[in-house]
Structures are given as structure tokens and as C-alpha cells.
Amino acid sequence: MDKKLVHYASIITEWFDAFIKRRNSGPDAEYELITDTDHGHFQVIRTGWRKDAFEYSVVLHFQLKPTGKIWILVNNTDRLITDDLLERGIPSSDIVIGFLPEYMRAHSGFAVA
Numbered sequence: 001m002d003k004k005l006v007h008y009a010s011i012i013t014e015w016f017d018a019f020i021k022r023r024n025s026g027p028d029a030e031y032e033l034i035t036d037t038d039h040g041h042f043q044v045i046r047t048g049w050r051k052d053a054f055e056y057s058v059v060l061h062f063q064l065k066p067t068g069k070i071w072i073l074v075n076n077t078d079r080l081i082t083d084d085l086l087e088r089g090i091p092s093s094d095i096v097i098g099f100l101p102e103y104m105r106a107h108s109g110f111a112v113a
Helices: 003-022 081-087
Strands: 029-036 041-050 053-064 070-075 095-097
Touching (some): 003 029, 003 041, 003 053, 003 081, 081 095
Parallel strands (some): 070 095
Antiparallel strands (some): 041 053, 053 070
16 A cells, blocks of 8 residues: 555544544444445444434545545534644645535535545
8 A cells, every 4th residue: 555545544543533532432322433444444433222223323434545535425523524634734635525516526625536
């Protein structure tokens, strides 16, 4: 794997780990990190019970493409994750807001693809 991809994967994993530690995983809910570094996928999921119903949700999902771009595919939080990535040295040209349509990405200040 290219040095840049290894570096970005490390940044993503560290950020996701810190995010999970800040969450209160109690007896009814748990946050977990799922990584597939061979294919460049990083997810945080939440599982747990609300009353008598089991809940499963994808909280965050990033894909690190072979081109060196980080695609933010899901962000079901109130955090501006892009700010955190920029603070960690990832340039805006390597961040794609993947859940936005391409015509909107052109106005985001980040990469289109």
C-alpha cells in the first residue's frame, strides 16, 4: 500500500477510535469500529436496544480510494468531520463529500471526485 494511503488510514482509524471513546457505550448501546483496509472501508456502527426493539445503524462510513481520496459516505453525527481531517493535515483536495451529489460537491470547497 502506498505511503499516503497508509498515513491516511492511520489518521482515519485514530480519529474513529477517539470518536468511539467519547461516546457513552452503555448497557443499551455499543459503538464499534469496523475496518477493511484491503478495500479501504472504515465504519463506526451503533448497535443496541431501545425498549424491545434492536437497533443497528451506520454512524460513519469512509472509503479510502486507491487514488488517495477520502470519501465521506455517511456522517450521521453533528460533527464537522472535514474540519477534523483538515486539522490532521489532510488537504481539502483529498476529501470528497460522497453523500452529496456531484453538482453540489463542486461548491463544497472539497474535491468533487
